Amino acid sequence: MKPRAVVIMGPTASGKTWLACELAMRYPVHIISADSVMIYRGMDIGSAKPDRGELERFPHALIDIRDPAEAYSAAEFRRDAIAEIEAALGRGQVPVIVGGTSLYFKRLLDGMADMPASTPEVRAGIQAEAERVGWPAMYEQLRSIDPVACQSIHPNNLQRLSRALEVHAISGRPISDHWEAQASDGTSGEVRLADGQLVSFLQFGIMPSDRxxxxxxxxxxxxxxxxxxxxxxxxxxxxxxxxxxxxxxxxxxxxxxxxxxxxxxxxxxxxxxxxxxxxxxxxKRQMTWLRRWPGLQVLEAGPAADQRESMLQSTLSQVADFLQK
CATH class of the missing domain: 1.10.287.890 (Crystal structure of tRNA isopentenylpyrophosphate transferase (bh2366) domain)
Incomplete structure (x- = not known):
């Protein structure tokens, strides 16, 4: 049987963690966090990180793995998430990846382009130049180098802006060229394990019915x-x-x-x-991204008293069918 895993995506405050914990009460699951803020130690309240009691009952991988001064890329997340998926499957558990960081899910499920590794020297040079001329000027520099990338990189997303400039500085190629190569490599929506097996994913997206x-x-x-x-x-x-x-x-x-x-x-x-x-x-950005994501099983969340229970029962039914296939 093909290895199987469950994904739970959704906007902030929509009930993702609650749903993952409900699954953990009914199945031998291994919860893997896909949240770019929960990775940081000491950033608990503002990230809505599960409290100590919840984490003792429902352990989450990839929480508290970085100091706030450290960077953590989508490529590192993909590497770490795949390692957690392999370990969970080896223990007979069902990996459940839950979070709201869209880029993490895109890199995990769409694969990674063959891009150069980040280097501290180049990154520091970009940071120094940005401090001298300002990030708006750096964004215009990227626009002249890679107008395609600028269509998907917001001027205020300094991490992605810096990475795009870094990739060009190291490889001499626009980062959008690497994205195009990734899109044509035939691995979209699949995760290949070290033994060559492909993991099959059941992907849920929580979408509030009432904004x-x-x-x-x-x-x-x-x-x-x-x-x-x-x-x-x-x-x-x-x-x-x-x-x-x-x-x-x-x-x-x-x-x-x-x-x-x-x-x-x-x-x-x-x-x-x-x-x-x-x-x-x-x-709003998270929901816009989810609407464009293919193969998503939409779960409606809302204010109705029975809506959360309906969402849970729909999830449990689909997960049961998925694991029996």
């Missing part, structure tokens, strides 16, 4: 994060002295807005409003 409800959930969750000590959590990061606002960890939604507040750039009310607005924008 107003999702916005309410986002606002409620952000307020709960503030009550739980998000400002104090970010202050610990700020007081370290070795982090700056160009780092992926500090640019994370919620953390970036509290960082601005602690540095005196906005009031508490402005910070709250900006944090909620940024989270809404993130959810």
């Amino acid at each position: 107003a409800w999702l916005h309410e959930q986002i606002a409620l969750r952000f307020d709960l994060m503030l009550d739980a000590g998000l400002i104090e959590e970010v202050k610990v990061l700020l007081d370290r002295g070795d982090l700056h606002d160009d780092m992926p960890s500090v640019r994370a939604v919620g953390y970036a807005q509290v960082w601005e507040f602690l540095n005196g750039h906005c009031s508490h009310a402005e910070m709250r409003a900006r944090g909620i607005a940024a989270t809404r924008q993130l959810a």
Whole structure:
């Protein structure tokens, strides 16, 4: 039988972690996090990381694997996720990959282009140039080099912008050329294990049926994060002295807005409003991406009292059929 795994994607605050834990109560699963903020140690509240009790009951791989000062690429995620999938299958478990970082899922399920490895020297040179001329000028530089890549890289996504410039500097080829080679290699939607077997995926996407409800959930969750000590959590990061606002960890939604507040750039009310607005924008981007993702089993989430139970029963039915094939 072909190895099988389950994927749970969805926008922030839609119930992904809850659904993964429900599966863990019924099947021998191994939960693998696909969240680009939960990877960081000490960034618990703002990332909505499961608490210690939940993690003891339902362990998650790829959580707390990096210091906030360290980078973590989609290529590294793919490598680590495949290793976790192989280990889980070897133990007779069902891998369940859950999270909201679209790029991680794209790299895992679409494969990786044959791109040059990142080098600290080139990356530092790009950072130094950006500090001198500004990131908007760097984006225009990328536009002149690779207009195709600029169509999918937002000017504010400094990590992807820097990586695109780095790939061109090292290889002499636009990063979009590497993407095109990846798209034509015939591996889309498949993950090949070390023994040559291809993993079959059942892919769920949680899609809120009521946007107003999702916005309410986002606002409620952000307020709960503030009550739980998000400002104090970010202050610990700020007081370290070795982090700056160009780092992926500090640019994370919620953390970036509290960082601005602690540095005196906005009031508490402005910070709250900006944090909620940024989270809404993130959810919108996540849902737009999900609508374009092929082969997705859509699960509707919403305010109705029985909607969560309906979503769970639909998931359990599909997972049972999938594992018996």
